Each structure stands twice: as C-alpha cells, then as structure tokens.
Amino acid sequence: MTFLDSITSIPQILESMVQTRSERMAGVASAVTGRRYRRVVLIGSGSSYNSALAACPLFDRLGIEACPLFPNQFTTYSSAFDRDALYVVISQGGATRLVYEAVEKLHEAGCSVCSITADVESPIARAADVAVDMGCGHEAFLYRTVGVCTTIVTCWQIALTMGLAFGSIDDASIAEADAAMIAAIASMPARLNQAMAWYDEHRFELMRADYLMCAGADDLWAVAREADIKAMEMVPMITRSFELEEIIHGPQNAFDASGVYVVFARRGADADKARAIAAFLSEKIGFCALVGNAGSGSDDCVFEEANDVFGALEHLTFAQVLAYRLADDHGRDLTRRINADISAYIAKEL
Numbered sequence: 279m280t281f282l283d284s285i286t287s288i289p290q291i292l293e294s295m296v297q298t299r300s301e302r303m304a305g306v307a308s309a310v311t312g313r314r315y316r317r318v319v320l321i322g323s324g325s326s327y328n329s330a331l332a333a334c335p336l337f338d339r340l341g342i343e344a345c346p347l348f349p350n351q352f353t354t355y356s357s358a359f360d361r362d363a364l365y366v367v368i369s370q371g372g373a374t375r376l377v378y379e380a381v382e383k384l385h386e387a388g389c390s391v392c393s394i395t396a397d398v399e400s401p402i403a404r405a406a407d408v409a410v411d412m413g414c415g416h417e418a419f420l421y422r423t424v425g426v427c428t429t430i431v432t433c434w435q436i437a438l439t440m441g442l443a444f445g446s447i448d449d450a451s452i453a454e455a456d457a458a459m460i461a462a463i464a465s466m467p468a469r470l471n472q473a474m475a476w477y478d479e480h481r482f483e484l485m486r487a488d489y490l491m492c493a494g495a496d497d498l499w500a501v502a503r504e505a506d507i508k509a510m511e512m513v514p515m516i517t518r519s520f521e522l523e524e525i526i527h528g529p530q531n532a533f534d535a536s537g538v539y540v541v542f543a544r545r546g547a548d549a550d551k552a553r554a555i556a557a558f559l560s561e562k563i564g565f566c567a568l569v570g571n572a573g574s575g576s577d578d579c580v581f582e583e584a585n586d587v588f589g590a591l592e593h594l595t596f597a598q599v600l601a602y603r604l605a606d607d608h609g610r611d612l613t614r615r616i617n618a619d620i621s622a623y624i625a626k627e628l
Contacts, residue, residue, distance in 0.1 A: 279418050279614050281602045285595065288427050289466045292591070295413045295431050295508060296459050297565075302432075303439040305408040307390060310443045315344040315364040315390075320442070321352050321380050322368030323626075324507060325422045326394075326429060326615065332500035332590045333433030333479050339403070349376035352383070359387035367393045370401020370412060372426045373628045377387060381405045382469060396425060396431050401628055410436070421512050423598055426504060427591060434459065434588070456492050462583035463542035467591045469581060476567075476579045477527035483565040484600075485607055487538035490515060491529070493555070494542035495522040496592040498570070501542050505597035512605040522548055535564035540600070542593050543572035544586055546580050 295302065297351035309460035320330035320336055329478050330346040347356075353376050365384050369377045381402060393406035396414050403409035413428035438455055442445040447455075477484065490509050494502035499521045506519035520529060522541070533539075538560045543552030548574040557567035560577065568578040570593060579596060583589030605612060 281419055281421075281423070281605075283425050284417065284419055285598050285602065288424055288595075289463050291413060291415075291424060292427055292431050292466075295428060295435070299435050299456060300382075302411065303412070303435050306436055306439045307443065308359060309390065309392065309408045310364065310440050313364075314362065314444070315391075315440060316341070316444070316579060317360060317363040317470070318346060318436075319343070319352075319363050319365060320346045320366045320368065320433065321349055321377060322346070323349055323374060323377070325426045325504060326368035326370065326527050328500045328504040328507070329426050330366070331503065332430050332497045333437060333565045335497050336587065337437045337440075337607075340365045341444070341446045342440055344435070344437075346438050349374065349380055352376075353379045359384065359389050360391055361387070363389070364392060364440070365389055366394060366433070367402060367406065368394045368429060368563040369400075369402050370396045370413075370414070370417075370422055370429075371627065372397045373627050374402070375626055377406065378628055385542055388456070391435070392562045394429060397411035418427060420615060421508065421601075421612060423508075426598075427594060430590065430594075437559065455587075458585045459588045462588035465581075465584045465592050466595045469595040470621070471597055472579060472581060473596040474603070476596075477600065477603045478567070479605075480567070480577065481607070484538055484604060487565070488516070488536040489536050490517045490540065491525070491533075492517070492519040492540045492542070493522050493525040493552075494519075494593075495552075497546040498522075498542040498593055501590055501593045501597055502540075504547070504574065504594060505540065505542075505600060508597060508601035509604060509617075512610060512612060513608050514610075516606070522552060523557070523565075533559065533563045537564060540569060541566065542569045542597075544570045544589065545572055545584060546586070559580050569593060572598060 334344040414425040492502035500518040
C-alpha cells in the first residue's frame with residue numbers, strides 16, 4: 279500500500295460516514311437535547327486543530343459560536359470555563375497527554391466533554407462524557423491523512439446535530455446538507471487526478487523550491503495550514519501558512535524566488551484579494567498557483583467545487599497530493615519517522 283492509496287481510500291470512507299450520520303451522532307444528540315449549548319470549544323493539536331478550524335464556519339452558519347484551541351493554550355493558560363459550552367477534544371490516537379489533561383480540567387470545572395478519537399476505547403474516549411468515533415480506523419502511515427478528512431466530517435456532523443437540536447435547521451435541511459456533503463466527496467477523485475496532473479506539469483518549479491508558503495481565507499485557511507504541516511513533516515521542507523490577509527502584513531518582506539507559493543481561494547468576498555496577491559507573486563517574485571475556482575492562469579489548479587460549504591475537502595485533496603508527490607520525489611520513506619529521538623526528551627502521549 280502506498281500513501282497515494284491512502285488518499286484514494288478517503289472518499290469511500292467519508293461517504294459511509296455521511297450515510298450513517300444518525301447512528302454516529304446518537305450520543306451527541308442525546309447530550310445536546312434539552313441543553314442550550316450555543317458555543318463549542320474544539321481542542322486539538324496539529325492536524326486535529328486544522329480539522330476543527332475547517333469546521334468552524336459551518337457552526338457559525340448554524341448560529342453556534344465555535345472556538346478552536348491548542349491543548350497547551352487550554353491546559354496551561356485558561357482559567358475561565360463555560361458550563362454552557364460543549365467542549366470537543368480531538369486526538370486521533372486517543373492518548374495525547376495534554377488533551378487528556380484538558381478533559382480532567384474540564385470535568386473538575388463541571389463542563390461537558392465530547393471526544394473524537396480513532397479508538398473509542400482509548401484513554402481520552404473513556405474519560406469523555408460522549409465518545410465519537412473519528413471514522414478513520416488505523417492509518418497505515420505516520421502522517422495523518424484519512425483522519426484529517428474524517429475529523430472534518432465528524433465536526434460538521436456535530437454542528438448539524440446541534441443545529442437540529444436547537445432548531446436552527448430541520449430534518450429537511452439536514453438531508454440537503456448530507457446530499458451536498460456527498461456531492462463534495464464524490465468530486466474528490468477528480469480533484470486527486472487533477473492534482474496529480476498539475477504536479478506533473480509543474481514538477482520542475484516545485485522540486486527546485488527551498489520552501490513553501492500557503493494562504494487561504496475562512497475554511498481554506500485551515501486547508502493552507504494542513505498543506506503547510508503535511509509538506510513540512512513529509513518532505514520535509516520549511517513551510518509557512520497564513521490567513522489570506524495576513525500574508526501581506528509583513529511576510530511579503532521575506533518573499534523571494536526560492537519559494538513556491540500556493541493560495542487556496544474560491545469566488546466570493548476574498549477572490550479579488552487572492553488574485554491580486556497571486557498576480558504580485560507570479561509577476562514580481564516567482565512561482566505562485568491559485569487553487570480553486572478563483573484562478574485562471576496557466577500555473578493555477580482551477581476547479582469548480584460541488585458546493586462551497588463542504589468544498590474544503592476538495593481543496594484538501596490537492597494539499598495531500600502535493601505533499602505526497604514532493605515527499606516521493608525527494609525519496610522519503612513515509613513509514614519511518616525523522617528525529618524520532620525527540621520522544622526521549624519530551625513525551626506527547628500518555
């Protein structure tokens with residue numbers, strides 16, 4: 279099995295999750311019914327944080343305030359707790375030390391905790407009030423890929439379940455959302471093939487780069503962050519990601535021709551800004567690609583999302599293929615860790 283096989287397997291897994299939403303969310307539905315949770319705090323590290331960030335716009339559309347936090351932010355620095363908020367802790371392995379400590383801290387404060395883990399018998403899942411299966415099973419590779427997509431879908435399903443309980447959506451709207459999600463998932467294989475072809479066309483520019491910078495707005499900022507972390511850990515190479523507006527508030531002073539720039543953007547509020555940034559980068563700095571339906575240039579990867587609510591999955595497919603192809607061309611063995619000795623200095627798991 280190759281890493282590409284892992285990416286290829288994702289749509290079928292996600293479709294099954296959508297089809298079994300009611301069963302998957304039964305515990306969440308029971309926990310939120312009769313409670314006025316108008317706020318959700320999502321706690322996770324790395325790709326778990328990025329997945330939570332990608333799901334936040336849907337919570338907002340449903341009238342639910344969503345706040346993503348890193349575990350260290352919460353366990354070390356937070357002293358205020360909201361008993362009227364649902365806390366969702368995310369850990370694919372289910373044993374992240376600081377996430378477990380967050381659960382303990384929340385219970386001491388009398389708060390409700392929902393976990394998302396790949397193993398519902400893991401320490402974090404057992405400690406939570408409601409344990410939700412992440413849906414990814416055991417990943418064959420060290421670098422979380424299936425789990426990123428399944429976590430996003432799981433968070434979306436939590437948002438829909440809460441919206442239904444609070445009356446901000448009805449059963450018909452839930453069915454429409456499921457259908458829209460299925461449409462986005464059905465487009466992922468086409469995005470994979472398109473990303474592969476795009477990489478082949480631009481392989482020279484990509485392989486000569488010393489670093490990668492990514493940008494995006496709203497849920498596509500989460501995609502940019504995930505593209506960043508995947509390339510850094512898998513290739514490995516120096517990477518940075520920025521919210522679209524923030525990439526021109528100082529970082530532009532570090533732009534030079536030794537980097538590659540990827541801007542995730544769709545038509546809408548930030549489209550003109552994304553195009554202007556990409557035009558500057560392409561004309562004055564070096565290689566830049568717009569990814570999504572805001573682009574039109576020869577270096578861009580242009581596609582129409584099935585819908586913009588769940589379109590992050592299509593953009594994420596591009597990000598995963600980009601990291602995989604760069605790692606493969608750099609001769610990386612993706613079954614082996616780099617700098618694994620760090621665990622002798624600091625342990626992130628129980």
